[in-house]
Amino acid sequence: MDASFDLSDDLILAHRLADAAGRAILPHFRTPDLFADNKEASGFDPVTVADRAAEDAMRALLAEARPDDGIRGEEYDCVAGRSGRHWVLDPIDGTRGFLSGTPTWGVLVAMNRGDAPVLGVIDQPYIGERFWGAEGQALCRGPHGERAIRTRAPRPLGEAILFTTFPEVGSERDRAGFEAVARGVRLVRYGMDCYAYALLAAGQIDLVIEAGLAAYDVQAPIAVIEAAGGIVTDWRGGPAHQGGQVLAAANSDIHAAALARLSSFAD
Amino acid sequence: MDASFDLSDDLILAHRLADAAGRAILPHFRTPDLFADNKEASGFDPVTVADRAAEDAMRALLAEARPDDGIRGEEYDCVAGRSGRHWVLDPIDGTRGFLSGTPTWGVLVAMNRGDAPVLGVIDQPYIGERFWGAEGQALCRGPHGERAIRTRAPRPLGEAILFTTFPEVGSERDRAGFEAVARGVRLVRYGMDCYAYALLAAGQIDLVIEAGLAAYDVQAPIAVIEAAGGIVTDWRGGPAHQGGQVLAAANSDIHAAALARLSSFAD
DSSP, X not given: OXXXXXXXXXXXXXXXXXXXXXXXXXXXXXOTTOOEEESSSSSOOEEEHHHHHXXXXXXXXXXXXXXXSEEEESSSOOBOOSSSOEEEEEEEEOHHHHHHTOTTOEEEEEEEXXXXXXXXXXXXXXXXXXXXXXXXXXXXXXTTEEEEOOOOOOOOGGGOEEEESSTTOSSHHHHHHHHHHHTTSSEEEEOOTTHHHHHHHTTSXXXXXXXEEOHHHHHHHHHHHHHTTOEEEOTTSSOOTTOEEEEEESSHHHHHHHHHHHGGGOO | OOGGGOHHHHHHHHHHHHHHHHHHHGGGTTOTTOXXXXXXXXXXXXXXXHHHHHHHHHHHHHHHHOTTSEEEESSSOOBOOSSSOEEEEEEEEOXXXXXXXXXXXXXXXXXXXXXXXXXXXXXXXXXXXXXXXXXXXXXXXXXXXXXXXOOOOOOOGGXXXXXXXXXXXXXXXXXXXXXXXHTTSSXXXXXXXXXXXXXXXXXXXXXXXXXXXXXXXXXXXXXXXXXXXXXXXXXXXXXXXXXXXXXXXXXXHHHHHHHHHHGGGOO
């Protein structure tokens, strides 16, 4: 492999990006009367000052450290790059959670070489907790130390814990697909934003199902979950790194069980 | 006031109780294959080893420090007491969140003198975050320091943020009541367990609506929210300290707006 693609350097940089984003965001978390744009005339998709400040901070670091790398972020235009490396940034995944004060939003940083991400970081700076993965190794560092993480071993669908952020999931069809799986599991929980992917990577839950995602919502979770032993696909079982309908699973058995119920609702 | 009812001593003891509970619980959080009883044949209401260990630890402290105080806990029989003070303990509020690894469960400690609680603590020991209140003063201590907290100022229902833990809320009628309010607000979020009450006390959100609660689920939140300037009642506007259908609101205006939609669904 070309030394210029050494993933350990990329991982160090990914941590620096997440650090910079967290520093930019935290002064704005849980402050009263946070400025919130309304990106969409219908619906509620606020963009905060914090969101932009964090992406600015990450782009400034990349411009200095990796002027030839591509960038795809939530807030600003893409940078095509010419190194073959692409950074995919979501400064605050879960802006509605952020505005509500829940510690479930996160900074998402991923790197890919044109398709699937090979490295990802999910960071929750209020708790001081970070989950990251690359090359088959995933770790978590939090208030109680650092440890390697692995996804859960297979169990029957009837014993599984399933997460999604909103009960409506996406379109009516998306919701019907979600509910086809939800009816078969032991416990369904809501409201965790990207933190649900971290819990899946950390071996706490079995399934996360979402719809209507963007690439920057899912690339870091894909990298962390795959490095921890899990599987992330779309609802047909194909690649999910462009977003859309996403099924994240702790292992191939529970992935197959969920996919059997979801696939007829795939776009 | 009788010096034996000095609330500052009670508050010091409440902190010690929450500390003891957190120490008992944390070694069991996010461990694989946590033992979980199933208290109810239908449904999913696990009791963990941690739950019992924490209530044991709190009861041991009370037996030593306050042998004459009453105790009402989730896991064991009531102690009637004869001092007029009653401690109301929920070692892990949000056991399903606990089993899923979410940092939304909490240790709840309240004290009352026979009816409404006068002092409460909501503690999230994984994050290291505590919210408490008594005598019109509420505070929060967390990863980023300690500060006084106040509930939000009035805003129209259409600008409000509403939380409940599960979309089904309780019975079909409970759900219908919840949805009557949910239709009128800006944002509805789920899945926060007792942490939602803490967010309300801290001025982050406007409303929490739940149903089917026990006294130990709600007495600490009532004390913290009221000390922070908010209001907690049942769905008729009466006392909520015995549990059941609960409406927690940041101020009297938003409380009235929500109650107008909820009251026809009151038990």
